Amino acid sequence: MLKKECDNTMLNDELEKLRLEYQKLQRSFEILMEVTKSMISTLELDELLETLLKRLVEVTNADAGVIARLEKERNLTSICQLL
Numbered sequence: 001m002l003k004k005e006c007d008n009t010m011l012n013d014e015l016e017k018l019r020l021e022y023q024k025l026q027r028s029f030e031i032l033m034e035v036t037k038s039m040i041s042t043l044e045l046d047e048l049l050e051t052l053l054k055r056l057v058e059v060t061n062a063d064a065g066v067i068a069r070l071e072k073e074r075n076l077t078s079i080c081q082l083l
Contacts, residue, residue, distance in 0.1 A: 031055045045069075 038051045049067050057065040 028059050031059050 032055075035052055035055050038048055042048050042051075049069070053065050053067050056062075
């Protein structure tokens with residue numbers, strides 16, 4: 001009986017780990033879908049980069065993120081950052 005209880009506890013622990021991993025993957029998928037919709041719906045590059053950066057920071061659990069863009073024709077650099 002003790003072995004059965006121990007096995008059940010181990011199974012419950014493993015089930016909880018799998019449930020948490022599933023939730024994490026599901027949230028990442030939702031964010032990916034949001035980014036994809038943004039890419040399809042906007043022609044404004046700066047707006048798209050800002051949305052992309054926000055979602056990437058969220059998915060990676062980063063503290064901050066930066067996207068730098070260099071335009072060779074005009075020697076301009078635009079930076080989108082999130083702190």
